[in-house]
Amino acid sequence: MSQSDYHGFDTLALHAGASPDSDFGARATPIYLSTAFVFRDSDQAAGLFNMEQSGHVYSRISNPTVAVLEERIAALERGVGAIATASGQAALHLAIATLAGAGSHIVASRALYGGSHNLLDYTLRRFGIETTFVAPRDLQAWRDALRPNTRLLFGETVGNPGLDVLDIPSVAEIAHGHKVPLLVDSTFTTPYLIRPFDHGADLVYHSATKFLCGHGTVVGGLLVDSGRFDWFASGKFPELTEPYHGFHGMVFAEESTVAPFLLRARREGLRDFGACMSPMNAFQILQGVETLSLRMDRHVSNTMKIVEFLAAHPMVTRIAHPSLESHPDHALARRLLPRGAGAVFSFDLKGDRAAGRRFVESLQVFSHLANVGDAKSLVIHPASTTHFRMDDAALAAAGIGQGTLRLSVGLEDPDDLIADMKRAFRAAEKG
Amino acid sequence: MFIQVDGRKAYAYTGGKTFDASLPCVVFVHGAQHDHSVWILQSRYLAHHGYAVLAVDLPGHGRSEGPALSSVEAMADWTIALIRAAGCGQAAIIGHSMGSLIALEAAGRHPEHVSRIALVGAAFPMKVSDSLLEATRSDEPRAMEMINLWTHSAITHRPGNPGPGFSVFIENLRLMQRQAPGVLHTDFKACNDYQAGSERATQVRCPALFVLGERDQMTPPRAARSLIEAIADNRVVTIPRCGHALMAERPDAVLDALKPFLISTHRQQSTA
Numbered sequence: 001m002s003q004s005d006y007h008g009f010d011t012l013a014l015h016a017g018a019s020p021d022s023d024f025g026a027r028a029t030p031i032y033l034s035t036a037f038v039f040r041d042s043d044q045a046a047g048l049f050n051m052e053q054s055g056h057v058y059s060r061i062s063n064p065t066v067a068v069l070e071e072r073i074a075a076l077e078r079g080v081g082a083i084a085t086a087s088g089q090a091a092l093h094l095a096i097a098t099l100a101g102a103g104s105h106i107v108a109s110r111a112l113y114g115g116s117h118n119l120l121d122y123t124l125r126r127f128g129i130e131t132t133f134v135a136p137r138d139l140q141a142w143r144d145a146l147r148p149n150t151r152l153l154f155g156e157t158v159g160n161p162g163l164d165v166l167d168i169p170s171v172a173e174i175a176h177g178h179k180v181p182l183l184v185d186s187t188f189t190t191p192y193l194i195r196p197f198d199h200g201a202d203l204v205y206h207s208a209t210k211f212l213c214g215h216g217t218v219v220g221g222l223l224v225d226s227g228r229f230d231w232f233a234s235g236k237f238p239e240l241t242e243p244y245h246g247f248h249g250m251v252f253a254e255e256s257t258v259a260p261f262l263l264r265a266r267r268e269g270l271r272d273f274g275a276c277m278s279p280m281n282a283f284q285i286l287q288g289v290e291t292l293s294l295r296m297d298r299h300v301s302n303t304m305k306i307v308e309f310l311a312a313h314p315m316v317t318r319i320a321h322p323s324l325e326s327h328p329d330h331a332l333a334r335r336l337l338p339r340g341a342g343a344v345f346s347f348d349l350k351g352d353r354a355a356g357r358r359f360v361e362s363l364q365v366f367s368h369l370a371n372v373g374d375a376k377s378l379v380i381h382p383a384s385t386t387h388f389r390m391d392d393a394a395l396a397a398a399g400i401g402q403g404t405l406r407l408s409v410g411l412e413d414p415d416d417l418i419a420d421m422k423r424a425f426r427a428a429e430k431g
Numbered sequence: 432m433f434i435q436v437d438g439r440k441a442y443a444y445t446g447g448k449t450f451d452a453s454l455p456c457v458v459f460v461h462g463a464q465h466d467h468s469v470w471i472l473q474s475r476y477l478a479h480h481g482y483a484v485l486a487v488d489l490p491g492h493g494r495s496e497g498p499a500l501s502s503v504e505a506m507a508d509w510t511i512a513l514i515r516a517a518g519c520g521q522a523a524i525i526g527h528s529m530g531s532l533i534a535l536e537a538a539g540r541h542p543e544h545v546s547r548i549a550l551v552g553a554a555f556p557m558k559v560s561d562s563l564l565e566a567t568r569s570d571e572p573r574a575m576e577m578i579n580l581w582t583h584s585a586i587t588h589r590p591g592n593p594g595p596g597f598s599v600f601i602e603n604l605r606l607m608q609r610q611a612p613g614v615l616h617t618d619f620k621a622c623n624d625y626q627a628g629s630e631r632a633t634q635v636r637c638p639a640l641f642v643l644g645e646r647d648q649m650t651p652p653r654a655a656r657s658l659i660e661a662i663a664d665n666r667v668v669t670i671p672r673c674g675h676a677l678m679a680e681r682p683d684a685v686l687d688a689l690k691p692f693l694i695s696t697h698r699q700q701s702t703a
Contacts, residue, residue, distance in 0.1 A: 006586045052476035067596050078601055257467075258602055
């Protein structure tokens with residue numbers, strides 16, 4: 001907390017966006033499970049529709065419970081606002097669809113979540129949006145990939161699966177030199193481990209399903225705007241700087257100097273694509289956010305112990321975590337992620353695919369499933385699940401081997417997690 | 432829209448409607464280190480309810496050509512020049528913080544061009560502490576963080592401005608950070624140096640509305656008392672649980688204060 005912050009991180013995680021319920025004094029944020037909201041009078045109704053007044057009309061566009069979550073994440077990220085979406089993928093799509101269209105181009109890190117790779121490499125191409133993938137550590141590759149029609153640079157704070165740490169200051173500088181914003185997926189790190197806006201990113205999104213929710217209960221996403229990117233000065237985004245006939249000729253950058261991106265994303269993207277978050281999900285994610293720092297500290301400390309254990313184990317041929325001096329981004333991680341580089345990482349098991357299968361199936365505390373960021377420890381085999389659409393060459397380029405296992409370290413007693421893995425190693429070794 | 436004022440290009444938001452000088456004109460003037468967007472909801476509402484709206488970016492702010500003007504008197508003259516350049520004979524001037532001093536100065540010296548004034552978050556004198564004034568000169572980032580902290584009565588104001596899901600607190604910080612270097616000190620020094628407030632208040636002949644924030648730490652309600660007492664035709668609305676960022680913290684309450692004031696103005700003009 002700096003001297004000038006209104007409150008520290010934990011106070012914001014508990015209070016930002018919320019105030020005690022004015023009707024009944026409920027201390028918890030009420031779940032406003034209402035599709036629509038009654039107008040005070042016709043004048044207010046018209047004012048709300050025409051963006052002359054602030055308030056809620058219909059829960060696809062905004063909802064009081066969801067707004068608490070949005071404002072809380074905005075406060076934690078120090079953004080001008082946020083939009084909650086049905087999933088992290090919906091947040092990524094909303095960001096891209098607000099800034100890009102047919103004929104646009106994106107430069108993205110190659111080290112991405114498989115779902116994001118699918119969206120960019122297959123689905124968006126069908127809609128005329130092309131993506132060039134680059135090795136995230138190769139800054140010259142980012143520069144070389146820029147085109148006149150490039151509208152966005154995109155990477156993950158800590159990339160799947162090799163935990164490539166995105167050099168946000170350098171990639172942001174490249175983006176800004178080309179007058180386009182940098183979008184960062186901060187799902188693995190949360191605002192507790194890094195605030196990408198402090199390092200130059202312009203837009204951030206989260207799969208709130210993961211550490212923000214923290215309990216593996218609901219799916220959701222959050223898209224946050226730093227409010228720093230000058231869309232008029234860029235000159236490349238008529239979507240924000242010229243009249244939008246889909247909303248009475250509104251020029252979003254005239255309506256809001258610092259938040260036109262979010263205005264358009266909500267007034268067009270949520271309105272038309274409709275991938276909004278349910279207030280029930282927002283409530284669940286709010287419960288998780290309240291304890292975010294406590295959980296992340298424990299996730300990180302447990303991870304450190306398991307990384308240390310694995311790094312010394314003879315059955316492990318490779319382990320990728322930026323906390324290790326052997327990781328190519330060790331120094332960068334110390335600079336950008338001083339509280340830790342998260343609790344999701346991968347390692348390669350000695351032996352064939354069958355050994356990997358025996359390892360996974362012998363675990364009793366770790367759960368074998370396709371998720372990360374749960375309070376419970378999780379494990380998955382990327383080559384056969386999250387990245388199964390990639391061919392061998394693409395897998396190798398993304399740093400994934402046939403025997404790679406990805407862990408999401410939970411909050412259990414670390415000794416129990418290590419004992420569980422010892423048992424699995426013995427099973428894998430026996431054959 | 433862009434308009435030439437005193438030979439320089441100036442930007443004024445017209446509320447999402449084409450400006451029509453034949454309608455009753457309302458000029459919104461922002462405060463120090465801000466731009467037109469602090470008035471977005473109130474100005475958009477009035478533009479869609481029969482008014483010709485000019486929510487200005489003062490010189491050197493937002494998209495208006497600089498340099499920033501160095502005195503409240505010069506800013507008031509510029510505002511009158513804008514009203515004339517826009518083809519309005521008279522206008523109501525609604526000013527926030529430094530903008531309230533501009534409205535006061537304009538009404539006192541140019542009564543023929545000012546039909547009403549609304550002073551939102553007003554105080555006189557508008558003294559700035561020596562340490563803050565020095566920080567605005569020597570350490571802008573720190574000064575802006577301090578100002579942002581003192582501007583708001585709380586971290587959260589629902590349902591947000593300009594809509595749900597926005598952080599009033601961070602938006603204000605980013606808006607201040609968006610202005611050109613040097614503007615912050617120029618603005619705060621202009622507020623600090625302004626001395627004519629009491630005299631101008633006695634010269635005001637038009638109706639004046641004061642909209643004050645109950646929890647305003649920058650311009651607390653008691654700091655407007657001398658102006659209120661000096662203006663014959665005054666009315667005061669104090670908004671509860673509200674700090675200095677009145678239009679963002681309580682946008683509907685500010686609008687609810689402005690509407691009857693302007694509508695009565697309009698009716699009086701119509702029947703005059």
